[in-house]
Amino acid sequence: MFLRILRRETSADGGAALAVYLDDLFCGPYRCDGEIVSRVHVTEDGRLNGFIGVLPQVMELDGEHLRAAICTTWMVDGHQADPFAGARLLKAVLSGPQDLSFSETSNDLSTAMWRRMGAHVLAPYSLEYLRVIRPAAFVTRMAANRFGLLGAFTPLARLADRAAAAGVNGLSWAGFQPRPGKTDALAETEPDEDALAGAIGELVVHHRLHPRWSDEQLARMLAHARVKARHGTRVQRILRTRGGKLAGLFVYYGDRGGIGRAMQVMAAPGMEGLVLERLLADAHARGLAAIRGRTQPALLDAMLDRKFAFLHASSTVFHSSRPQLADAATQGRAFLNGLSGESWTRLIGDRFD
CATH class of the missing domain: 3.40.630.30 (Gcn5-related N-acetyltransferase (GNAT))
Structure with missing residues (x-):
């Protein structure tokens, strides 16, 4: 069924x-x-x-x-x-x-x-965000998804994006180019799943209503999320300040020329913009055409400042008879979507053949 x-x-x-x-x-x-x-x-x-x-x-x-x-x-x-x-x-x-x-x-x-x-x-939780990184590659990939033969134009799209990149500002709608700045002060590591789980647990408490995972439960969820064959290779990074303070993390899937799919982006208060720019820089370095994911209110302002586009494909819905719980959700103070949802399961983005 x-x-x-x-x-x-x-x-x-x-x-x-x-x-x-x-x-x-x-x-x-x-x-x-x-x-x-x-x-x-x-x-x-x-x-x-x-x-x-x-x-x-x-x-x-x-x-x-x-x-x-x-x-x-x-x-x-x-x-x-x-x-x-x-x-x-x-x-x-x-x-x-x-x-x-x-x-x-x-x-x-x-x-x-x-x-x-x-x-x-x-x-605020019911939008899909999209950030185009290489516009010609993005258009070609979208067309090829519908008409496979159009994928033959991928090499031409790469040439077009390379030619256009010289005139692209880091925050342009016409693509993305990493720019030097405060993001360079963040140290980036590729964590194992234990370290990733620890960082997730440290960041999730910034949301008033949040999951309380056991170590075993979160480890199992991350194991489920290891492979999403429809979305591409998994990339996970933890970001820290020069003083060692946790700034944020991201987990996404994607391959060269494709559209990456973010499963989770988390940031400490005040670090949202820097974390997003490092996400985009990483996706750019890997040759992605664009990256998309599910919105969370804590990231929306920083996304608007960085030329993310938004569309609606499905809704996040919340039911409770307790007013204080409904208030936390409707005011954007709940940690929902991604790991607090179903995006981590293999049902989203993996194959069973």
Whole structure:
């Protein structure tokens, strides 16, 4: 059902491998709460025709530990024959014992259902950002994704970008060129997963409402995120000031000539712009045409100053009966999307063939 409905593939394209992964993701060691569970919908004749995947997560607000349900894969087979199956699934999840529920990949139909059940649509979290680095390569890659033969123009695009680069200011809409400045004062390291997890844990507490991962849980999530074959090679960096203070980090996937996909960008307060410029400089050095990812309110101002463009593809939605939790989310003070969502899973960006 997942392959056919969400990826428009057949079970021969990796059904067995996907089944093993879904079992591990939703029923395996990651599961830390036996009461916050995924749901299936079964017809009157006993046929399974719907599923919503749920990942339990402990979160924290002002020192209080909270139970969260992260809603991920949501699908109904034969929606026209049973138009209320999706609503029943969502209602079953939202009726659970958790303090809050959210999803970062809600399409228009799903968002309408969330709204009817009292959820908030979080606009600052619901945008995809895009920063073009090499405009000719970007246009060529976008065209080739639709019409494969156009990929033959890639060498010409590289020549065009090389010729145009001389006149590009670092903050131009017409591309990106690294520029000397304060970013040079940041020391960059390629961390192993233990060091990366430590930096994530240190930075996430700057958000009032944030996940409280165990060491084992975060290590497992980063292991899941090692490979995303559809997105490219994984790149992870930690940035520190000359005095050794943690400034930020980024994790993205991408290959030369392609469009990189950021899984997580984090910055200490006041360091957002420098971290973003180092992200762009790294992507430029690797030959990427552009980089894209999911917005977080803490980074928006710095992105606007650095010529990022924004588009809407899906919504981040948030549900809680507790006003203080809803306030933290609607005011942009929650850590959502990326590692606090489903972008780290292999369901986003990997293959199962």
